[in-house]
Amino acid sequence: MTHEIQITEPVDLCLPDGRLNPAAVGWSRKPLHRANLRGWGRRKRWEYWGVVTPAHILGVVASDLDYAGVHSLYLLDRVSGKEIAVDATVPLARGAVLPDRSGSGRVAASGRGLRIEIDQTFDGTTVRAHSRRVEVDLTMPAVEDRDALGVVVGWSRKRFQYTVKDVGRPVHGTITVDGVEHVVPARGSYATLDHGRGKWPYRMTWNWAAGADADRAIQLGGKWTDGTGTTENAVFEDGRLHKIGADLRWEYDRADWLKPWRITGSGVDVTFEPFHERVARTNLGVLASETHQCFGRFSGWARTSDGHKLDLDGLTGWAEEARNRW
Secondary structure (H helix, E strand, C coil): CCCCCECCCCEECECCCCCECHHHCCEECCCCEECCCCCCCCEEEEEEEEEECCCEEEEEEEEECCCEEEEEEEEEECCCCCEEEEEEEEECCCCCECCCCCCCEEEEEEECCEEEEEEEECCEEEEEEECCCEEEEEEEECCCCCCCEEEEEECCCCCEEEEEEEEEEECEEEEEECCEEEEECCCCCEEEEEEEEEECCCEEEEEEEEEECCCEEEEEEECCCCCCCCCCEEEEECCEEEEECCCCEEECCCCCCCCCEEEEECCEEEEEEEEEEEEEEEECCCCEEEEEEEEEEEEEEEECCCCCEEECCCCEEEEEEEEEEC
């Protein structure tokens, strides 16, 4: 088990010389860190919104990886199983705008016919994306007293990552595909944010799983945090975060990604059964990645802070493995 410090006041991620601020290491229930990153070549900044609706699964990414901006729009039709994927790689991330605080400011990215605009205010977040075949116009309203998990992971004073995982946000709006508008109903639709800011090692592999419904959510990570003394593991009940301070064991078949996954450890016993696999690859020489993101349903349980087992049966979301050289 880890012994992580809860951050309760605003704090800078970095010291004036660009190294990790020791006072920033820990976890929080809401975004409190300012990512005052300095230097070039190892900085990684991104916003990812994943949205599950009764009819679709959507992913929107705007990123600045220093060497390049890697932006994407992904849409899965849950009935037909058909995918639409639009990827844009922009040298040196020209034109990308990513603020240093989660939940505040404007995010913008564009390239190769893809345009992404994210506006973050006290009242909530709007996500708009436009490509030749798909248009997205979504609103994720803020919910008072609802928790999100913020975590700083430090591999060293020069290599570290700040992440905010806001799982199961309410969402409504429209997704238009080939001119046909699909209403995203507030009931049965959930959005998840992955806000990332940090300075990464050149090679890294991670696991991530997230799922939600109206009053429950699960957030689990692996590999990239193992051995650091910090985890990004938590369960949410009625909007309240229960931190899980343990490295977890991930079991899955890399020869058959659609076989059930098992995620277990102190306070967690989860099975994930995929119904669809998405594969995303980038190879730009110095920068390369391969992600297998499976969409599916969770079962099992996770233990809350007061000791009871929260039933996770029926949560819909994803589990993934990402291997990066960046």
